[in-house]
Amino acid sequence: MSATHRMAVLLGAALLTAVLACGRNDGATSAADREVAQRIRQSLVADQTLSSSAKNVTIDTDDDSVTLRGSVANEQERAAVAAKAKQAAPDKTIENELVVASR
Numbered sequence: 008m009s010a011t012h013r014m015a016v017l018l019g020a021a022l023l024t025a026v027l028a029c030g031r032n033d034g035a036t037s038a039a040d041r042e043v044a045q046r047i048r049q050s051l052v053a054d055q056t057l058s059s060s061a062k063n064v065t066i067d068t069d070d071d072s073v074t075l076r077g078s079v080a081n082e083q084e085r086a087a088v089a090a091k092a093k094q095a096a097p098d099k100t101i102e103n104e105l106v107v108a109s110r
Contacts, residue, residue: 048066080108
């Protein structure tokens with residue numbers, strides 16, 4: 008593992024820890040919803056191809072759906088974030104409200 012990759016992984020882990028330590032639950036109300044939001048967030052943070060804005064989208068979960076809000080760098084990131092959410096929560100409907108940031 009290169010030093011750059013290692014640093015990126017550590018930075019991602021630190022970001023995830025900071026988000027969870029601040030009491031942010033990404034809009035999840037139950038323990039199961041928080042777990043789903045956490046799985047999605049971990050998947051996003053671990054993906055080195057995503058921009059920092061894509062890794063920090065808002066994830067709202069409830070019993071049967073996940074809503075993604077925020078901005079991403081391009082249409083490919085918008086699709087990738089939604090795909091990662093669906094992979095982490097295959098039994099939930101994914102509401103993709105992400106917007107592509109203007110340059």
